[in-house]
Amino acid sequence: MRGLDPWKSPDPLGEALHFLRMTGSFYVRSEMSGSWGLALPVMEDALWFHTVVEGRCLLSVPGEPTRELVPGDFALVPHGRGHVLAADDHASARATSVHDLPHEYISDRYAVITHDAGGAGHVATLVCGAVRMDHPAAQKLVRLLPALVVVDADHGPRRSRMRDVLAMVADEARFLEPGGEAVITRLSDILVILALRSWIAHTPRAQTGWLGALQDERIGAALAQIHRNPHERWTVAALASSANMSRSAFSARFTELVGDSVMSYLAMWRMQVAYQTLRSEDVVMAELARRSGYLSEAAFGKAFKRATGVSPGSVRRRQEESMT
Incomplete structure (x- = not known):
């Protein structure tokens, strides 16, 4: 074993994923009811993520088909684009900016939004976040991603780890105990990495170009x-x-x-x-x-x-x- 560095991975792609350390992060737990719509702003160089803890919602990203998110789904909006989460199509068209809703700050990086938009609609609890990745390897990887990545609630064996982490996030979001925001932020970072790894494994074009070169x-x-x-x-x-x-x-x-x-x-x-x-x-x-x-x-x-x-x-x- 002499001369071996146990911290140096023989897997260059694994090393690139290791560089996905998130900085400048902000996380929000949203408890939404009624005919609600939530508009997320453009954030340069940021990666948004969303997961549904309870209920369901629609995710609309410009230029992409609207996706329904249910518990067990995990969505990434990689390029800082503005987008909308909503109870339905009607609510999506008149979504309220997240900045205009009252925030209860649990810490400087974690807030809770509780909002009843009134009218008929769905009750939903979401955990969302905006993160930045400063390392060049991380930035290069993020630039290769499409405008939207959704890892769905499929029950295949490759998704079991993500489902387990999502279940832990859901538990912490439902019963926010002391230190719960720290648990959620760290688990969210893990979810981002798992989602990127899933995209690489299941996307043919991730086997070409720079990502393909890393795997050569x-x-x-x-x-x-x-x-x-x-x-x-x-x-x-x-x-x-x-x-x-x-x-x-x-x-x-x-x-x-x-x-x-x-x-x-x-x-x-x-x-x-x-x-x-x-x-x-x-x-x-x-x-x-x-x-x-x-x-x-x-x-x-x-x-x-x-x-x-x-x-x-x-x-x-x-x-x-x-x-x-």
Whole structure:
């Protein structure tokens, strides 16, 4: 066992899922009755999720067929689009913004909404949340998702884990005891990961492109090296060696599966890591340039703006302003 790192997964796709750590999260338990409709706003770079604890509701996402959600279903709206949850089609057309309903804040990240819209309709209890994922691997995965992902209440063996977690969320939502909001938020994060894993397993196009490359035995190994250690002075030859391939065969297969050349992907990945570092760490710009493989701040700044569309300084200033 000497020399093995037990925390490094031999599964590059599993490592990408490991990076799905949620930040900037907010969770809401909604107890709705009557002819109710709830409009969720556009939230840039956020992923909304919804699960029905009791009752039923309709979920309407622009450009997608309306879906009915029942207990045991779990829905993701990955790209921050505005959308509507409602008792029926009529209520959906006149939905109330979630911001206009009174919130009882249990904590700074968890609120309860109790709303009776009046009239005939359905009683429903929902657990919803909006989360962000800052790691580049997580963001890249989310960008590949369709506008709506629904894992339904199917009773197949692959869904048993999700059903168990949903049952725990339902119990906590019905009888919110001390610490219950902490349990629900952590379980919700698990549900998001389980839903993404289910989508990858059951969607043919998830077996191609970047996700397919992660699942390729050799190219996946090289991608894992880049993701784990983006600041290494990688060469095509070194990455080909890690994949046990010749340089030419590795370059051709990498480009075929990933859609970018090896060095283009490495440069892009480093800029994404640098972007998130500027948002989360108080790092000296010269050090960040060095980590990203540049000898000067000026060269790093030009490459950063070319890759992200903004300068490193503007990212830092925005982050500082958001914290004041």
